[in-house]
Amino acid sequence: MNVQNEVDWAAHLILVRDRQDKAAFAALFRHFAPRIKAFLMKSGANAALAEECAQDVMATLWQKSHLFDPARASVATWVFTIARNRRIDALRKSRRPEPEDLPWGPEAEPDQAEAMEMQQETDRLGAALAQLPSKQRALIERAYYGDLTHSEIAAETGLPLGTIKSRIRLALERLRHHMS
Amino acid sequence: MTIKHHISDSLLMAYSAGQLPEAFNLVVATHLSMCDECRVALGAFDAVGGALVEGADEAAVSDKALDATLAMIASLKPVPDKRARGAGIFPEPLANYVGGDLSAVKWRNLGRGVRQAILPTAKGASVRLLHIPAGQAMPDHGHRGMELTLVLQGAFSDGVGRYNRGDVDSETEATQHKPVAEAGLPCICLAATDAPLRFTALIPRMLQPLFKI
Numbered sequence: 110m111n112v113q114n115e116v117d118w119a120a121h122l123i124l125v126r127d128r129q130d131k132a133a134f135a136a137l138f139r140h141f142a143p144r145i146k147a148f149l150m151k152s153g154a155n156a157a158l159a160e161e162c163a164q165d166v167m168a169t170l171w172q173k174s175h176l177f178d179p180a181r182a183s184v185a186t187w188v189f190t191i192a193r194n195r196r197i198d199a200l201r202k203s204r205r206p207e208p209e210d211l212p213w214g215p216e217a218e219p220d221q222a223e224a225m226e227m228q229q230e231t232d233r234l235g236a237a238l239a240q241l242p243s244k245q246r247a248l249i250e251r252a253y254y255g256d257l258t259h260s261e262i263a264a265e266t267g268l269p270l271g272t273i274k275s276r277i278r279l280a281l282e283r284l285r286h287h288m289s
Numbered sequence: 290m291t292i293k294h295h296i297s298d299s300l301l302m303a304y305s306a307g308q309l310p311e312a313f314n315l316v317v318a319t320h321l322s323m324c325d326e327c328r329v330a331l332g333a334f335d336a337v338g339g340a341l342v343e344g345a346d347e348a349a350v351s352d353k354a355l356d357a358t359l360a361m362i363a364s365l366k367p368v369p370d371k372r373a374r375g376a377g378i379f380p381e382p383l384a385n386y387v388g389g390d391l392s393a394v395k396w397r398n399l400g401r402g403v404r405q406a407i408l409p410t411a412k413g414a415s416v417r418l419l420h421i422p423a424g425q426a427m428p429d430h431g432h433r434g435m436e437l438t439l440v441l442q443g444a445f446s447d448g449v450g451r452y453n454r455g456d457v458d459s460e461t462e463a464t465q466h467k468p469v470a471e472a473g474l475p476c477i478c479l480a481a482t483d484a485p486l487r488f489t490a491l492i493p494r495m496l497q498p499l500f501k502i
Contacts, residue, residue: 131359138355143347150348160350164358171362181332186339193307193338204411205307205314208321208328209374209381235340252306253341259303259313260435270298274333 116140119179119228122187126174137184138167145192151254152196162199166192180223183231196255234273245269294456296320296327300437305334312416312481315382315408316437316457319479322380323455378441378454383479387418391477394418401425414483421445421470421478431465434484438468443476445469 118140124133142163149159169191177187197205238246245267251257252268262268296304296317303309304317321327375381377390386408387393396404402422410416421427423443438458445452447466452458460466470476 134359135355138358141342142350142354142358144342144345146350147345147348148342151345156348159348160354163350164354164361167358168361168365172365173368176368182335183339183343185343186332186336189338189342190335192342193305197307204311205304205309206311206318206382206385208318208331231336231339231343234336235344238337238340239344249337250341252302252308253338255306255308257303257306257308259300259309262303262306262308263297263299268299268302270302273302273337274298274330 117225117228118184119177119225122170122174122177122184123179125171126177134167134171137170141170141184141188142167145188148189148192148254149196151250153200153255154196158199162192162195166195169195180227183228185228185231200255237272241269291453292324292326292455294450294452294458295324296330296457297459298330300459301327301331302334302337305331305338310412310414310481310483311410312408312414313435313437313483315386315410315416316439316479316481318382319380319441320439320455320457322375322382378477383441396420403427414481416479416481419476419478419480421468421476423470423472423475426467426469430467432460432462432482432484434462434482436460436480436482438478438480441477441479443474444471445476445478446471 116136118137121130121133121137124130125137145163145166146156146159149162150156154162166188170188173191177184182190194205238249241249248257248265248268252262257265300309300313300317304314309317321331376384376387376393379387379390384390387406394406396406396418398404402420402425404420406418408416408418418441419427421443427445436459438452438460440452440454440456440458442454444454445468447458447468449466450458451471458468
């Protein structure tokens with residue numbers, strides 16, 4: 110896995126949001142569209158459908174850029190949630206209601222340091238995933254590519270669920286206390 | 290609000306990965322709307338998905354894809370800034386399914402003051418609202434699959450735990466319980482199951498096909 114990430118993708122997305130900056134969008138597109146396509150193909154889509162959906166996901170990224178909160182999720186995480194929802198629409202034809210948008214974020218712009226921290230935390234999580242024993246990593250990939258049902262996830266003792274949760278939870282908890 | 294019984298890590302991961310039937314998605318989304326702690330945990334599981342996307346191999350996209358996407362964006366309508374809030378005791382995701390607050394529920398009597406309303410969802414699991422008068426017991430039952438019950442009003446206990454507003458009771462094939470609504474307000478729950486329940490007594494068993502429990 111590539112865990113090096115020197116580019117501040119949140120800053121790019123904010124340029125798209127505030128200035129409809131096509132160059133910033135093109136950079137986001139070149140980075141994420143091939144990854145989304147690969148992610149969807151691993152989830153069972155053929156190349157043509159995966160490319161079509163990757164375009165939809167990138168269009169949604171622009172369209173919903175005003176809802177992106179860089180202190181709560183990295184761009185990669187935000188992209189994942191959009192791609193997952195698109196996959197559910199395209200392949201599963203089932204609904205997945207979203208939680209109510211709770212007012213626990215500040216109205217003001219989150220500061221740059223918080224946004225960077227969230228991206229770095231996601232990068233560290235990526236690095237930690239890459240270092241897991243291959244059997245555990247393969248299980249996590251199967252879960253996210255749609256190959257494991259809930260009962261299989263629940264029955265699988267090899268999944269480091271607690272570890273995953275505690276890693277990024279610390280960053281999110283810090284943030285939550287900072288906000289309240 | 291102090292929530293004591295939360296969504297399990299495996300359910301949160303399955304919800305994050307998009308692997309739950311719609312009926313369970315609704316219970317999880319409704320609980321998440323009431324519970325900061327589980328939202329934080331969900332953020333962690335979503336970040337796993339983000340790390341997988343970031344670390345994914347790249348599948349080449351065509352040269353025209355960027356221009357095609359920009360053309361698509363030009364034709365899209367803007368998304369409203371704020372989403373609707375919940376209605377009364379129903380957080381937003383549930384209010385959307387019911388089409389309003391408690392007064393909009395189309396109840397069906399099950400006898401002894403117990404009422405239910407099945408909400409329309411995709412196959413694979415079902416979800417219903419239950420109204421149990423204060424002090425009333427639900428029939429003793431076991432489970433063939435998983436049952437996930439979220440309290441929206443009032444409280445119940447089942448000999449193992451007490452469940453108040455926001456608490457989730459997760460039961461599996463291995464468990465048998467007899468929930469009793471506590472004194473006070475009627476207990477209103479949202480319950481999802483992926484298989485019919487297993488009642489101990491004969492009469493509820495006979496009525497089961499009629500009530501689709």
